[in-house]
Amino acid sequence: MVASMTTTAAKAGWKEWVGLAVLVLPVLLVSMDLSVLFFALPLLSQDLTPTGSQLLWIVDIYGFFLAGLLITMGSLGDRIGRKRLLMLGALAFGGASVLAAYSTSAEMLIAARALLGLGGATLAPSTLSLLRNMFHDDAQRRTAIGVWTGAFSGGLAIGPIIAGALLEFFWWGSVFLINVPVMVLLLVLGALLLPEYKDPNPGRFDLLSALLSMVAVLSIIYGVKQIAEDGVTTTSLVAIGAGALVGLVFVIRQIRMTHPLIDPSLFRRGAFTGSIVANTMVTFAAAGLGMLAVQYLQVVLGISPFRAALWMLPTMLGTIVGVTLASLLAKRIRPGYVIGLGLLIGAAGFALVSQVQVGSSVVALLTGYIVVTLGLGLVIALATDLIVAAAPPERAGAAAALSETASEFGGALGIATLGSVAIAVYRERMSTRIPEQLTGEAAEASGATLGGAVAVAEQAPAGVKGPLLENAFASFTEGFHFAAYLSTGVLVLMAVLVVVLLRRMRMPQSAGPS
DSSP, X not given: OOOOSOOOOXXXXXXXXXXXXXXXXXXXXXXXXXXXXXXXXXXHHHHHOOOHHHHHHHHHHHHHHHHHHHHHHHHHHHHHOHHHHHHHHHHHHHHHHHHHHTOOSHHHHHHHHHHHHHHHHHHHHHHHHHHHHHOOSHHHHHHHHHHHHHHHHHHHHHXXXXXXXXXXXXXXXXXXXXXXHHHHHHHHHHHXXXXXXXXXXXXXXXXXXXXXXXXXXXXXXXXHHHHHHHOSOHHHHHHHHHHHHHHHHHHHHHHHOSSOSSOGGGGGSHHHHHHHHHHHHHHHHHHHHHHHHHHIIIIISOOOHHHHHHHHTTHHHHHXXXXXXXXXXXXXXXXXXXXXXXXXHHHHHHHHHTTOOTTOOHHHHHHHHHHXXXXXXXXXXXXXXXXXXXXXXXXXXHHHHHHHHHHHHHHHHHHHHHHHHHHHHHHHHHTTTSOTTOOHHHHHHHHHOHHHHHHHHHHSOHHHHHHHHHHHHHHHHHHHHHHHHHHHHHHHHHHHXXXXXXXXXXXXXXXXXX
């Protein structure tokens, strides 16, 4: 009898699938904490009385630390063990949540949010890289990563809703305290169900590389966020330039090292590079338009924040359908074409969003946005799987961290770029639409931002208020349209690029018995 020349990849059992459910918990919380604070800001502002600068740091520092430390923590997990790092991260995240909930000053809350970012940076890449070792069958791994992707995307949408519900009955700290029982559950079940894995030959951990990666990412993201808030300034350009220079030094160092923090050879693989680019661009478009869509719902359509969050909840359906379709189509169609299709569907959704008007119903916006999330679900699930699968198992932590860093960077860049474009269009349109009765500071505030126009309208006479709001809403909607057009074009170009990079690649299929 001739021995079989093919092997069957081990199928995951009940323990792995229950382990997946355990890993979904921290992913959900990490993404929720990016948005859960929005509704609590008015209440904590009354309690802690932060300055304007402190309030911005309370909101932003979590995302800064999360993005800046992902690469370091992903590589560290490969070295000390991904399960061990996950457990340490759960302790840090739970402890920081308690500190944040019971903060007695703005400074204390900022420090607690920084610690939350540190804990989150250990959780996200650890969960994704552990999936690489728990699910060896390709089809099962794609399904598991699809669930992981849905949890991360869902957390962003669920965060404001949970926060709104909690704040109906409890104080602002409750939005942080809900993290604690989940982290306790992760520590107990994770110890029983999750496997340990680390690189058997990791080499020395390079602290200088870790510092360089953090400074590069933080500087660039800080710069693009400053552009989103204040427009192009010397500070923002210096921050971006310094970050790019430090990033170049980091890359050169990785190329020369025997045991780099990130293996540069990964980027020679078309699957890896193409998937990183796709991940970055879809979060660029989604985050930038998402910010503008929420403003459109709340200010132009006059929907309360909690109701606006509820209206956005159906968009999760598009993500779920997209993730499911990605897993099914990948069995029959080359991944480059599936990702390209997802990008084109997302572009079509943004084209629909560009048609909403000041008097449109909320359904018009949501229809386009559901099409957007359908396309993004196709892209993110498959691109994330390709990124993790393209890396050797011992480097899965670093690869997962790069995937998450690309998403964070794309989101920050999208908010800054598309937000700046929308504001520029708003200011250009309003320059000729401000009622003649408004002069001085009132006219300047109305022409600068939609929020400024609304604030001025509240104090303006009845004969001025109506025309001012009408013109401001029209100008903002035109800026919204322009950002949607830009997103459409970006996704179409990315679809072409990704198909070119991945057109010859086939999805790996686990071999069956001969």
